[in-house]
Amino acid sequence: MNERSSVSTRGSRRAPGPGALRAINYGIGFVRDPFAVLNNSTHRYGTIVRFGIGDRCVHLIHQPEHVQHVLLDNNRNYEKSSPFGLLKLLFGRGLLFNEGSSWFSQRRLLQPSFQPKQVAARADGITHVIGSTVDAWPRADADNINIEDDMTHLARRIIGELLFGMELPNELDVILESEDSKFAFLLGNVPLTPQNITYKAAMRRVDKTVYGIIAERRASDNESVDMLSMLMSAVDKDSGECMDDTQLRDEIVTLLFSGFDTTSRTLTWVFHALAQNPEVEAALHQELETVLQGRAPHVNDLPNLPYTQMLVKETMRMFPANAIIGRRAKADDVIDGHAIPAGSYLTISPYLAQHSAKIWDKPEHFDPLRFAPEREKTIGKFDYYPFGAGPRQCIGKGLAMMTIPLAVAMIAQRYRFTSLPGFVVEHDIKVTFQSRRGIRAKRHLRPAYDA
Numbered sequence: 001m002n003e004r005s006s007v008s009t010r011g012s013r014r015a016p017g018p019g020a021l022r023a024i025n026y027g028i029g030f031v032r033d034p035f036a037v038l039n040n041s042t043h044r045y046g047t048i049v050r051f052g053i054g055d056r057c058v059h060l061i062h063q064p065e066h067v068q069h070v071l072l073d074n075n076r077n078y079e080k081s082s083p084f085g086l087l088k089l090l091f092g093r094g095l096l097f098n099e100g101s102s103w104f105s106q107r108r109l110l111q112p113s114f115q116p117k118q119v120a121a122r123a124d125g126i127t128h129v130i131g132s133t134v135d136a137w138p139r140a141d142a143d144n145i146n147i148e149d150d151m152t153h154l155a156r157r158i159i160g161e162l163l164f165g166m167e168l169p170n171e172l173d174v175i176l177e178s179e180d181s182k183f184a185f186l187l188g189n190v191p192l193t194p195q196n197i198t199y200k201a202a203m204r205r206v207d208k209t210v211y212g213i214i215a216e217r218r219a220s221d222n223e224s225v226d227m228l229s230m231l232m233s234a235v236d237k238d239s240g241e242c243m244d245d246t247q248l249r250d251e252i253v254t255l256l257f258s259g260f261d262t263t264s265r266t267l268t269w270v271f272h273a274l275a276q277n278p279e280v281e282a283a284l285h286q287e288l289e290t291v292l293q294g295r296a297p298h299v300n301d302l303p304n305l306p307y308t309q310m311l312v313k314e315t316m317r318m319f320p321a322n323a324i325i326g327r328r329a330k331a332d333d334v335i336d337g338h339a340i341p342a343g344s345y346l347t348i349s350p351y352l353a354q355h356s357a358k359i360w361d362k363p364e365h366f367d368p369l370r371f372a373p374e375r376e377k378t379i380g381k382f383d384y385y386p387f388g389a390g391p392r393q394c395i396g397k398g399l400a401m402m403t404i405p406l407a408v409a410m411i412a413q414r415y416r417f418t419s420l421p422g423f424v425v426e427h428d429i430k431v432t433f434q435s436r437r438g439i440r441a442k443r444h445l446r447p448a449y450d451a
């Protein structure tokens with residue numbers, strides 16, 4: 001998977017892009033308004049944009065063939081990188097940032113826990129947690145709430161159930177919070193800054209808690225069926241070895257973060273999109289009422305809830321939780337005649353592809369029917385990839401595509417959200433795609449639930 005495959009860059013040219021000063025401006029602009037930088041720079045320079053300061057450079061790409069080259073055809077030449085390097089510190093050798101043979105054997109070890117059969121086996125537990133969480137929300141209209149708070153609370157309970165079969169201890173909050181400013185996040189990488197000292201102290205608390213849970217589990221005879229138990233008993237088929245506590249800690253922390261943040265953001269955007277598009281909301285309610293007739297959904301209902309699933313897919317097109325994906329070239333490469341020097345960074349943007357007017361008809365129009373079965377077949381693999389693509393594609397895709405539609409169905413049976421007049425939703429990337437100040441809205445009880 002990770003051997004280098006150097007390509008001669010002779011005859012290739014530098015990709016177009018801003019000079020050093022303007023590149024710095026774009027960098028500063030990215031912190032303030034990342035989507036303006038993504039949109040404006042591609043509009044100005046084209047499908048590959050080079051932001052360079054001296055020898056250091058980042059290439060922004062989104063054209064499907066270019067992305068296919070990096071994530072699939074020549075993936076061996078590209079290693080993971082994240083502008084949010086602090087995450088690497090937090091996740092250690094967990095799957096998300098692991099590389100080479102270590103990544104490969106970990107992926108093989110984790111994969112069985114994410115097989116459809118295992119995912120379906122967790123459905124009842126997850127449905128129960130969603131139901132009990134939403135049942136505990138106030139049975140009254142609310143004039144001004146943050147949709148994000150509701151969805152964060154729910155996602156937290158789902159991930160706790162999934163990984164440990166229990167509520168998450170508060171000590172793990174630091175993993176779940178990407179609320180800090182981007183500056184704080186970036187400064188967290190720099191040794192001895194106050195941010196770095198704070199993060200390190202928080203990480204010590206995380207370690208103590210996660211190692212504590214692992215130790216407790218090892219000491220108990222309780223036959224749990226959660227993911228921690230599955231990971232503890234997973235055996236590498238070549239070496240015959242299980243994961244040691246450090247690796248288990250790294251995987252647990254990685255799964256907590258990757259599963260929680262993406263799920264809560266996606267659910268938030270679903271209900272924002274419904275508030276903005278009453279005809280979509282009406283179609284969803286009609287499907288839920290016809291198929292479920294007021295009862296709670298079961299995993300086996302999902303095939304009969306196609307509109308609910310299309311709604312989730314369209315939400316992930318418009319608001320992909322991972323609006324950008326990072327990579328770093330290990331050896332020289334050429335993309336479409338442009339040199340990609342060894343060591344340079346790549347920012348791949350599903351967001352740009354998924355909003356491209358060259359790929360999508362009226363891309364800014366929210367329309368779940370784009371994902372109706374016949375139409376979905378015509379969507380190219382690299383036109384739409386909210387879960388990434390190639391060997392590093394999201395391991396939790398099946399789980400997410402079960403959990404999120406179930407949660408959407410159960411929430412929408414009970415509540416609807418309407419936009420708060422005057423509240424402006426500002427798109428931002430703080431690790432994942434979110435709204436800068438949350439999404440304030442009114443929450444209404446559905447009549448059937450009110451009765």
Ligand code: HEM
Nearest residue numbers: 095096258259262266321322386387388392394395396400
């Ligand atoms: C809406 C939900 C989700 C979205 C949009 C999403 C998106 C993604 C994307 C785009 C990647 C690829 C990143 C890259 O190529 O650099 C990824 C990887 C990953 N995701 Fe997800 N994810 C979601 C849910 C989950 C869940 C529920 C879990 C587990 C509980 C999870 C665990 C992971 C892990 C471990 C990786 C790294 C896989 C590897 O490198 O082998 N994700 N996810």
